[in-house]
Amino acid sequence: MTDADTAQMPVEDFEELAHTAPETVQIEFINGKLEVRPPTDGTHGEIVMWLVRLCFELRPELGLYQTLGLVTERSCTGRYRPAGVLAPVGHFRGSGEWAAPDGVLMAVEVSPHRPARDRRDFREKRDGYAAAGIPVYLLIDRDAQELVVYAEPARGKYAQRRSHPYGARVRLPAPVAITLDTEKLKDYTR
Template sequence: MTAVEDRHGIHPDEFDEWTRILARTTESVRLELIDGMIRSTVVPDGDHGRIIQWLIRICMQSRPELWLHQDQGLKVQTYRNGRARPDGSLAPSEAFVGQGEWAEPDQVLMTVEVTSYDSDTDDRDRIEKPRAYAQTDIPVYLLIDRDNCVVTVHSEPDGVRYESVHTVPFGKQITLPDPIGITLDTEQLKEWVR
C-alpha cells in the first residue's frame, strides 16, 4: 500500500485496477485519485454516518425528486482524470444507473463531505476536493467540518474554483444556493463531534 500512496501521475485505468484489487482484500480503506495522486481514507465512524443520515432526511423532505447517493464514485476534474468518492452526491435517483463504480457527474447538483479524524482531512476535504468538484462544474460543494465545528458551502464554480464560499459555525442556519434551495439548521451537528 505504501508504494501506491507515494506514486504520482497514475493513469485512471491503472487506479481503477488498484481499487478493484483492494476491494477484494479489504473493506476498511477507500481510495480516491485527485490531481494524479492516490489518497486513502479510513471507513467513516458512527457520528459521520449519523450526519449523512441527518442530511438524507432533510434532502428527502425538501427535494423528494432527488436522492443523496452515498459513496458513489465520480469522475472529476477538468478532463475526468480524477476519481473521487464523496460522502454524498445529490442527484436524481436514477442518475447513476448502469454507470458502474466511477460515474459521470453531469447530473450531480451537490457533493457532500464530512471530515474524518485523520491526517489528510485538511488537504483532501478543504483544498483538493473543492478544486476537483469546481473543475467538474458541480454547482455546490457542502463541507461539514467536524474538526472546526463549521459548515462551509462552496458555490458558483468557474471551472477552476468556487467563486462563492460561505461558512457558519454549528448552530447557525445556512442556505444551500440554487439549484438546491434548502436551508439547513445546523444546531444538531453539535451532537456528533468529538
C-alpha cells in the same frame, strides 16, 4: 498534477486497482496520486444520515448517494468517493463504478475528526469538484464545527464561499435550494 506524464499511474490502472481493492479499503485518485481514504467513524455516519434525511424530507425528488465513485477534475482523471452526492433519484441508473459529474447538484464531504486531519477535503477535492462543474460543494468541518458552502464553479475554482457555525440555518444555493437547520449537528461534537 492531472497531466498523464506526471500522474503516478494511468487512470485506467487506478480504476482496476480500486475495483479489486478489499471493501474495507477506499482509495481515490486525486491530482494524479493514489490516496487512501481514511476510515469513517460512527459520528461521520450519523452526520451523513442526518443530511440524507433532511434532503429526502425537503427535496424528495433528489437522492443523497453515499460512497458513489465520481469522475472529477478538469481532465476527468480524478476519481473521488464523496461522503454524499446529491442528484435526481434514478440519475445514476446504469452508471458504472465511476459516475460522470453531469447532473450532480452537490458533492458533500464530512471532515475526519482527529488532530492531524486530512486536508484533501479542504483544497484538492474542493477544486476537483469545481473543475468538474459541480454547482455546490458542502463541507461539514467537524473540528471547526461549521458548514462551508461553496458555489458558482468557474475555471476550476468556486467563486462563492460561505461558512456557517453549527446551529445556524443554512440556505444552500440553487440548484440545491434547500435550507438546513443545523442545530442537530451540535449533538455530534466532542
